[in-house]
Amino acid sequence: MLFASSGENLAKANGCMECHNLMGKKLAPAFMGTARKNIKIYGNDAKAKIVESIKTGSKGKYRNFTDIEMPPYSHLKEDELNTLADWILSEYAKNKHLQSNKKVNGQGKKKNK
Numbered sequence: 300m301l302f303a304s305s306g307e308n309l310a311k312a313n314g315c316m317e318c319h320n321l322m323g324k325k326l327a328p329a330f331m332g333t334a335r336k337n338i339k340i341y342g343n344d345a346k347a348k349i350v351e352s353i354k355t356g357s358k359g360k361y362r363n364f365t366d367i368e369m370p371p372y373s374h375l376k377e378d379e380l381n382t383l384a385d386w387i388l389s390e391y392a393k394n395k396h397l398q399s400n401k402k403v404n405g406q407g408k409k410k411n412k
Contacts, residue, residue: 306386309379313372321390322397327369328361334391336361349384 310316318327333352337345352360356371375383 306382309383327367328364330387331391331394332361334387346384346388349387350380353380353383
């Protein structure tokens, strides 16, 4: 088994970075956008929802990516899933100031009144 010392290493080792960037679109939403949306919708349960999406896969959760399907990563152990989710959320916490007043993967759009 490949040991990853951090969430970033684990993401790279499992091919996550082939589709996702930390910031900015790629084939799938950026991790900044996924963290932001999950925090906005689920609050304190954001980590659990991210873990669930990684473990079971997802499709159609993010605007501009409705046809993109993320495969399940059910082979990952619980501690690996938690490490990935913690890394995604911690990178968002460290870098969210870079996203102020910008849309992140279609999120944060101002509503017309």
